[in-house]
Amino acid sequence: xxxxxxxxxxxxxxxxxxxxxxxxxxxxxxxxxxxxxxxxxxxxxxxxxxxxxxxxxxxxxxxxxxxxxxxxxxxxxxxxxxxxxxxxxxxxxxxxxxxxxxxxxxxxxx
Amino acid sequence: xxxxxxxxxxxxxxxxxxxxxxxxxxxxxxxxxxxxxxxxxxxxxxxxxxxxxxxxxxxxxxxxxxxxxxxxxxxxxxxxxxxxxxxxxxxxxxxxxxxxxxxxxxxxxxxxx
Numbered sequence: 001x002x003x004x005x006x007x008x009x010x011x012x013x014x015x016x017x018x019x020x021x022x023x024x025x026x027x028x029x030x031x032x033x034x035x036x037x038x039x040x041x042x043x044x045x046x047x048x049x050x051x052x053x054x055x056x057x058x059x060x061x062x063x064x065x066x067x068x069x070x071x072x073x074x075x076x077x078x079x080x081x082x083x084x085x086x087x088x089x090x091x092x093x094x095x096x097x098x099x100x101x102x103x104x105x106x107x108x109x110x
Numbered sequence: 111x112x113x114x115x116x117x118x119x120x121x122x123x124x125x126x127x128x129x130x131x132x133x134x135x136x137x138x139x140x141x142x143x144x145x146x147x148x149x150x151x152x153x154x155x156x157x158x159x160x161x162x163x164x165x166x167x168x169x170x171x172x173x174x175x176x177x178x179x180x181x182x183x184x185x186x187x188x189x190x191x192x193x194x195x196x197x198x199x200x201x202x203x204x205x206x207x208x209x210x211x212x213x214x215x216x217x218x219x220x221x222x223x
Binding site for chain 2: 031032034036041042043044045046049051087089091095096097098099100101102103
């Protein structure tokens with residue numbers, strides 16, 4: 001069964017303290033892996049799509065990487081405005097649905 | 111350019127009633143998906159449409175239905191509402207036929223009392 005597990009569930013960082021979020025997945029065949037950011041009461045905001053192992057994408061303080069079993073979202077020198085829930089999702093080949101993990105709640109303290 | 115628009119933003123319904131939620135995708139996007147988000151289950155897939163055809167359906171009871179119109183706008187309907195249907199319902203659209211890189215709307219918060 002296709003599955004996505006995110007860790008840790010929650011993370012508190014001091015401003016400037018870099019860290020990584022993990023997304024482990026099991027899927028029959030990977031079409032794409034997606035990272036989203038969600039603020040309370042809002043819809044998920046698209047961040048990155050990764051298609052194949054070894055691929056990396058960057059945007060401001062965020063960098064996403066992909067292996068055959070997991071993806072990491074690296075946050076470099078985070079700021080309080082980076083506080084949000086970060087969601088990982090996968091799409092298997094032959095389907096159009098996304099399977100989401102339960103997310104990592106990130107809190108960055110000033 | 112305008113994002114995915116969902117209406118209404120908030121809705122309160124009574125058990126046993128039915129409800130229709132609306133989603134207008136980003137202009138040019140033909141793939142539309144629906145998800146239910148609850149604190150206990152996270153985001154769960156409901157259905158996906160492309161050019162008025164339902165291509166995938168999630169594991170929800172038959173009370174949940176949807177459709178897509180020729181202008182790509184989509185609606186979902188929930189009949190005989192139950193307390194457990196209270197959730198944030200999210201719509202997403204994609205420019206790509208394979209539905210990668212989907213962009214979400216702000217959601218409709220449904221409360222069933």
